[in-house]
Amino acid sequence: MPIKPEVLNIKKAASSRLFLVEELELRFSNGEQRTYERLASRGYGAVMMIAIDSDDNILLVREYAGGIEDYTLSLPKGAVDKGETIYQAADRELKEEIGFGANRIDFLKEMTTAPNYMGHKLKAVIARDLYPCELPGDEPEPLEVVKWPLSDIDNLALNPEFTEGRAIAGLYMAKHFLENQSG
Amino acid sequence: MPIKPEVLNIKKAASSRLFLVEELELRFSNGEQRTYERLASRGYGAVMMIAIDSDDNILLVREYAGGIEDYTLSLPKGAVDKGETIYQAADRELKEEIGFGANRIDFLKEMTTAPNYMGHKLKAVIARDLYPCELPGDEPEPLEVVKWPLSDIDNLALNPEFTEGRAIAGLYMAKHFLENQSG
Numbered sequence: 225m226p227i228k229p230e231v232l233n234i235k236k237a238a239s240s241r242l243f244l245v246e247e248l249e250l251r252f253s254n255g256e257q258r259t260y261e262r263l264a265s266r267g268y269g270a271v272m273m274i275a276i277d278s279d280d281n282i283l284l285v286r287e288y289a290g291g292i293e294d295y296t297l298s299l300p301k302g303a304v305d306k307g308e309t310i311y312q313a314a315d316r317e318l319k320e321e322i323g324f325g326a327n328r329i330d331f332l333k334e335m336t337t338a339p340n341y342m343g344h345k346l347k348a349v350i351a352r353d354l355y356p357c358e359l360p361g362d363e364p365e366p367l368e369v370v371k372w373p374l375s376d377i378d379n380l381a382l383n384p385e386f387t388e389g390r391a392i393a394g395l396y397m398a399k400h401f402l403e404n405q406s407g
Numbered sequence: 408m409p410i411k412p413e414v415l416n417i418k419k420a421a422s423s424r425l426f427l428v429e430e431l432e433l434r435f436s437n438g439e440q441r442t443y444e445r446l447a448s449r450g451y452g453a454v455m456m457i458a459i460d461s462d463d464n465i466l467l468v469r470e471y472a473g474g475i476e477d478y479t480l481s482l483p484k485g486a487v488d489k490g491e492t493i494y495q496a497a498d499r500e501l502k503e504e505i506g507f508g509a510n511r512i513d514f515l516k517e518m519t520t521a522p523n524y525m526g527h528k529l530k531a532v533i534a535r536d537l538y539p540c541e542l543p544g545d546e547p548e549p550l551e552v553v554k555w556p557l558s559d560i561d562n563l564a565l566n567p568e569f570t571e572g573r574a575i576a577g578l579y580m581a582k583h584f585l586e587n588q589s590g
Contacts, residue, residue, distance in 0.1 A: 226478055226551065229471060237423040240430075242444040242524070245423045248473050256547040260473035261425040263446065288412060289522035290431050290443035295409055296522050333565065335572040338520055338527070339472035339479050341425070346572065364439040368409065378583050381576070382516065389518040389529065390572030393564070396579035400561050 227253040237261055265343035271314045272301035272390060274398040275326060275351040281371035282395070283322050283354075284386075287363070297370060297383065299391040301346065310347050318351055320361030322369045327353035332397050335390050348394040350401060374399065410436040420444055448526035454497045455484035455573060457581040458509060458534040464554035465578065466505050466537075467569075470546070480553060480566065482574040484529065493530050501534055503544030505552045510536035515580050518573050531577040533584060557582065 233249040244264040251257050275283040282299075289296045302317035304310060311329045319325050330350045337344040361367075372380050377395045380386050416432040427447040434440050458466040465482075472479045485500035487493060494512045502508050513533045520527040544550075555563050560578045563569050 226469070226471075226548075228477065229547075231476065238421040238426065238428070240420040240428045240444055243421065243426075243428045243446065245421070245426045245428075247423075248476075250471075250473070250547075252471070252547045254548050258547045261423055262474045263426065286409070287523070288409075288433075288435070289519075290433070291445045291525040291527075292519060292522045293411075293414065293431075295411065296519070298522070333575075334570065335575065336472075336475060336479070336570040337572060339474045339481070339571055340470070342474040344474075344521070345570075364412075364433075364435045364441045365409075365437050381580055381583070387517065387519040387528075388522055388572075389520060389574075389576045392516075392518065392576035392580065393572040393574075397564055397575065400564070 229253065232257075261341065263342045263344070265345065268304040268306055268308070269310070270301060270303050270344070270346045271310045271317065272299050272346050272348045272394055273314050273318055273326075273351045274299060274332070274348065274394050275318055275322065275324065275354060276374060276398075277354055277371070280374045282374055282377070283324070284370040284372055285321055286368040286370055295385075296387060297385045298388045299394055310349065314349050314351060316359060319357050319359035321363075321367050323356060323358040324354040325357040326351035327355065330401070332394065332401055335393060337390065346390055348390070348397060350398050374402070412436065415440075444524065446525045446527070448528065451487040451489055451491070452493070453484060453486050453527070453529045454493045454500065455482050455529050455531045455577055456497050456501055456534045457482060457515070457531065457577050458501055458505065458507065458537060459557060459581075460537055460554070463557045465557055465560070466507070467553040467555055468504055469551040469553055471548075478568075479570060480568045481571045482577055493532065497532050497534060499542060502540050502542035504546075504550050506539060506541040507537040508540040509534035510538065513584070515577065515584060518576060520573065529573055531573070531580060533581050557585070
């Protein structure tokens with residue numbers, strides 16, 4: 225592995241209610257110096273759920289996404305609260321977003337979002353043995369739940385309404401995980 | 408499709424050299440009002456290349472990622488310059504990052520990064536018919552190029568050094584595209 229650059233300084237470049245932008249002053253092992261900007265990650269991480277029902281459907285949510293000013297189809301996900309394990313967070317977020325809890329949750333992968341300029345990480349899990357249970361969420365309107373056959377994820381990945389890279393990755397990794405488990 | 412919320416106001420919440428944070432004031436169709444924050448996307452978009460050599464290896468880059476303060480293995484990618492098509496941008500970025508141009512580039516998918524709070528989009532392409540050609544990039548140190556067999560992407564997706572969700576998605580979508588083309 226290459227020698228990591230020396231971090232000469234980290235300072236706040238900008239901040240808002242939700243975001244913190246940092247300036248990272250680096251000296252690479254060849255002597256080159258650079259100042260990078262990055263979005264710092266706050267809080268306790270986030271979790272994304274590939275929830276699969278007893279008919280082998282994946283449970284998706286259709287939600288308004290402020291970043292692109294449009295409704296989008298994606299996997300349910302949310303922030304981990306203080307003191308929660310990712311399994312507890314996944315179970316709670318499922319109850320809030322799709323009205324099901326999960327008796328069985330398996331860890332798949334910790335993903336980065338855009339590691340060159342963001343610290344954000346997201347843990348993907350598979351959730352199975354679902355049971356109906358609703359918890360109130362903080363969404364401005366109820367999310368629409370959409371079922372999609374696990375056997376048809378190639379078409380879901382190509383669907384123009386399903387665009388989130390981390391979610392496409394989660395689908396394929398879940399499929400591989402389940403094939404390996406049953407094979 | 409649901410009725411989109413009315414955008415009541417958009418204003419700058421914070422900004423730095425690279426980032427612009429906006430506040431988005433929304434009224435949902437049920438009357439609920441919310442103020443969301445988001446990271447606006449600037450520039451002309453970005454492109455990510457799944458470059459495949461004549462031995463069916465994917466060409467990866469190992470690069471220092473400021474967001475996570477560590478080296479990471481991912482797919483080559485970069486910003487589209489003003490006036491460039493994504494095909495021109497992909498070819499140029501490949502020359503800068505891995506020292507190859509591509510005679511054949513096929514569009515795969517436009518992905519979002521984290522659509523709930525970011526406007527950023529990334530177009531994934533497959534690059535083939537590679538030929539040696541180097542262009543100087545703006546990297547502080549040369550990127551290490553790593554070859555990985557296309558037939559073994561399940562293990563690459565699980566590799567702890569390969570974490571970027573958009574890149575994992577790109578691998579699987581490229582594999583599906585190629586299987587469909589030859590099948």
